[in-house]
Amino acid sequence: MDRRHFLRTGLAGLSLPALVACGSDGSNTGNTANPGNPGNPVTPSETVDQMLNPAGAFPWGVSSGDPTAEAVILWTALSPRNTNIDQIPVMLEYVLLEEPLADMTEWNSKFQEGPINRLGEFTAFRDRDYTVKVDLGNQVLYSNSRFMQGQIPELTGNQALLYRFVAGSQKSRIGHAKTLPSGEVESVKFATLSCSNYPAGLFSVYEMVRREPLDFVVHLGDYLYEGGGGGTELSRNGVARTPNPQKEMVTREDYVLRHQQYKADPELQALHATHPMIAVWDDHEITNDAYKDGAENHQPEEGDYQERKATAIRTYYNWMPLRERFPRDENTLAPDPREVIYRDFQVGDLCSLIMLDTRIVGRDKQAEIMAVDPDRFNPDRQLLGFEQRRWLSDRMFEAKQRNSIWTVLGQQVMFGQLNILEAPQVELLDQKLLGNLVSINMDQWDGYVAERNRVFNLIKDIGIENLVVLTGDIHTSWAIELYENPIALIGGNQLQRSLGVEIVTPSVTSSGFPDEVADLVSTLLPLLNPHIKYSELKTKGFALIEMQREQMNVTWKYAQSITDESLIGVENEAMRKSFTVQRGSNRFDGALPINIPIPSSPF
Numbered sequence: 001m002d003r004r005h006f007l008r009t010g011l012a013g014l015s016l017p018a019l020v021a022c023g024s025d026g027s028n029t030g031n032t033a034n035p036g037n038p039g040n041p042v043t044p045s046e047t048v049d050q051m052l053n054p055a056g057a058f059p060w061g062v063s064s065g066d067p068t069a070e071a072v073i074l075w076t077a078l079s080p081r082n083t084n085i086d087q088i089p090v091m092l093e094y095v096l097l098e099e100p101l102a103d104m105t106e107w108n109s110k111f112q113e114g115p116i117n118r119l120g121e122f123t124a125f126r127d128r129d130y131t132v133k134v135d136l137g138n139q140v141l142y143s144n145s146r147f148m149q150g151q152i153p154e155l156t157g158n159q160a161l162l163y164r165f166v167a168g169s170q171k172s173r174i175g176h177a178k179t180l181p182s183g184e185v186e187s188v189k190f191a192t193l194s195c196s197n198y199p200a201g202l203f204s205v206y207e208m209v210r211r212e213p214l215d216f217v218v219h220l221g222d223y224l225y226e227g228g229g230g231g232t233e234l235s236r237n238g239v240a241r242t243p244n245p246q247k248e249m250v251t252r253e254d255y256v257l258r259h260q261q262y263k264a265d266p267e268l269q270a271l272h273a274t275h276p277m278i279a280v281w282d283d284h285e286i287t288n289d290a291y292k293d294g295a296e297n298h299q300p301e302e303g304d305y306q307e308r309k310a311t312a313i314r315t316y317y318n319w320m321p322l323r324e325r326f327p328r329d330e331n332t333l334a335p336d337p338r339e340v341i342y343r344d345f346q347v348g349d350l351c352s353l354i355m356l357d358t359r360i361v362g363r364d365k366q367a368e369i370m371a372v373d374p375d376r377f378n379p380d381r382q383l384l385g386f387e388q389r390r391w392l393s394d395r396m397f398e399a400k401q402r403n404s405i406w407t408v409l410g411q412q413v414m415f416g417q418l419n420i421l422e423a424p425q426v427e428l429l430d431q432k433l434l435g436n437l438v439s440i441n442m443d444q445w446d447g448y449v450a451e452r453n454r455v456f457n458l459i460k461d462i463g464i465e466n467l468v469v470l471t472g473d474i475h476t477s478w479a480i481e482l483y484e485n486p487i488a489l490i491g492g493n494q495l496q497r498s499l500g501v502e503i504v505t506p507s508v509t510s511s512g513f514p515d516e517v518a519d520l521v522s523t524l525l526p527l528l529n530p531h532i533k534y535s536e537l538k539t540k541g542f543a544l545i546e547m548q549r550e551q552m553n554v555t556w557k558y559a560q561s562i563t564d565e566s567l568i569g570v571e572n573e574a575m576r577k578s579f580t581v582q583r584g585s586n587r588f589d590g591a592l593p594i595n596i597p598i599p600s601s602p603f
Contacts, residue, residue: 188547222510
C-alpha cells in the first residue's frame with residue numbers, strides 16, 4: 001500500500017458509519033481521537049473508573065496487526081460497568097525498542113525503562129463493542145489527538161515497540177508489535193495459521209507460534225466457528241470449551257460473544273500480544289460454505305442472509321486488528337466496501353504479500369460436491385469476482401515492476417488441483433482412464449476452473465517468476481507444485497513448467513481425515529496427483545516460512561496434543577517436515593520425482 005493511499009484511508013480507531021452496530025444512527029464519524037487542541041486535559045481518572053468493569057477493564061487483551069514499514073494497528077477492547085454507557089475514553093502508552101523482544105517476561109521491566117510515550121484520548125464507543133484501534137505511525141491521527149506526551153512516532157522499517165492501553169486507573173496487558181522490514185531485505189520469517197475451532201481442542205498451536213521469532217503471523221481464515229456444539233469434555237484453566245453462546249451464532253449478540261470468548265483464550269491472547277497478525281476471513285466467520293449470495297449453513301428461519309453476513313463482517317472488523325478502508329474507495333466497485341478485505345503488504349524488495357478474499361466478495365455458489373458437474377467449467381463462474389481480479393492484476397504488475405523477489409498470494413481454499421478416480425480401485429489407473437480423474441472438492445478452486453485459468457494467465461502474462469500461494473481451509477498439510485495440467489504429468493511428462501508452489505497449512509484444532517485412513521490417502525495421493533509433493537492429513541499445526549533472497553525454507557510443525565493441558569505449546573518434533581524452494585525453480589527440493597511408479601493395488 002503506498003504512503004498516500006495509506007494516509008488517505010488510515011484509521012485511528014472506532015466509529016465509522018459503515019461499521020456501527022444495528023440501530024445506530026451512524027452519527028459518530030471520523031477519527032476516534034476526540035477533536036481538540038493538543039494539551040487539553042484528559043478525562044479525570046476517577047470519572048473513567050466509574051465507567052469500567054471493576055473486575056477488569058481489559059479482559060480481551062491487546063492485539064497488533066496489518067503492519068507496514070511505517071505503521072501498525074494496535075487494538076484493544078474495554079469491558080464497561082454496564083452497557084448503557086455510550087463511550088469510554090482511553091489512552092495509549094508505548095515504548096520504542098532498539099530490537100524485537102520476544103521474551104514476554106522482560107516486557108514489564110523494559111516498558112518501565114521507557115521513555116514512555118502517551119497518546120490519546122481515543123474513544124471506545126458502544127456501537128463498536130467498546131473496541132479501540134490506533135493506527136500508530138499514521139500521521140493523520142495526531143492532528144486530532146487531544147493529548148500527547150513524547151515525540152510523534154515516525155515509524156520506520158523493522159521498528160519494534162511495546163504498548164498498552166490505559167483507561168482511568170486500569171491498564172491493559174503489555175503487547176509487542178513490529179513494523180515490516182523495508183529497503184533491501186535479506187530475510188523475513190512468518191507463520192501461517194487457519195481453522196481454530198474452540199470446542200475442538202486447546203489452542204496449543206497458537207502457543208507454539210507465539211514462541212517463534214517472527215516478523216508477523218498470517219491467519220488464513222476460520223479464526224472462529226459459528227457452531228454451538230462440542231467441547232464438553234475439554235477445559236482450559238477450569239473453563240469448559242463449550243461455545244458461547246451454546247447455539248449457532250446468527251445475531252449481533254451471538255457474534256460478539258463468540259469473538260469475546262476466543263479473545264479470552266490464554267494462548268490466542270498471548271499470540272496476539274506477541275506478533276502482529278495479518279488476517280483474512282474464510283466462511284466460518286459467517287457460516288459454513290458461504291458465498292456471495294448465500295451459504296450452505298444458512299436456513300430461511302435464520303433471517304435474511306445479507307443481514308447476517310453484514311453483521312458478521314461488522315463484528316469481525318470490530319474485533320480484529322485490521323486496517324479499515326473507509327470512506328468508500330471510489331475505485332472499488334464492490335457492493336459494500338465492508339466486504340473488501342483484500343489488501344497487500346510490501347516487505348522491502350523481498351516479498352509482495354497479496355491477501356485475497358476467495359469467499360465473500362466475488363464467489364458464485366459452489367457446484368455440487370463430489371459430482372462431475374459441468375458447471376464448474378462454466379467460463380462465467382467467478383471466485384474472485386471481476387473487481388478483485390482486476391485489483392490482483394494491478395498488484396501483480398506492481399510487484400513485477402518493483403522487482404519483488406517473491407510474490408505471495410494469501411487466500412483461503414486450495415488452488416492446486418486435487419484429483420481422484422471415479423472408481424476407487426487404484427489398479428484401474430491406466431492411460432485410457434486418465435481422463436476420468438475428478439476433482440474432490442467443489443468449494444475450492446477445482447470448482448471454479450475458468451477462474452483458476454484466468455489467474456494462471458495473469459501469472460504468465462505478467463511474468464511472475466517466484467509465486468507462492470498460502471492456503472488454509474482444508475485442515476490438513478500439503479506441498480503442491482502449481483502446473484496448469486498436472487494430470488499430464490502422470491507417466492513422466494516433464495514438458496510443463498511449474499508456475500509456483502502452494503503451501504497449505506494444517507488446522508489449529510479443526511478435524512482432518514480420520515486416523516484410520518489418513519496415512520493410506522497420503523500414500524495414494526501422488527499416484528493421481530504427482531504435483532502434490534507432501535501431505536499430512538490428521539495432525540494439527542502450522543507452516544513456518546522463511547523467505548531469503550535466493551531460497552525459501554518451509555517447515556510444517558505439529559502439536560504433540562490439543563487435548564492435554566500439560567502439553568500446550570509442545571511440538572511433536574518427529575513429525576516436522578521441511579522443504580526448500582530455490583529462487584526461480586518453483587519446485588520443492590527433496591520432494592518425490594514427478595514420474596512416480598504406479599504400485600500394485602492395495603485394495
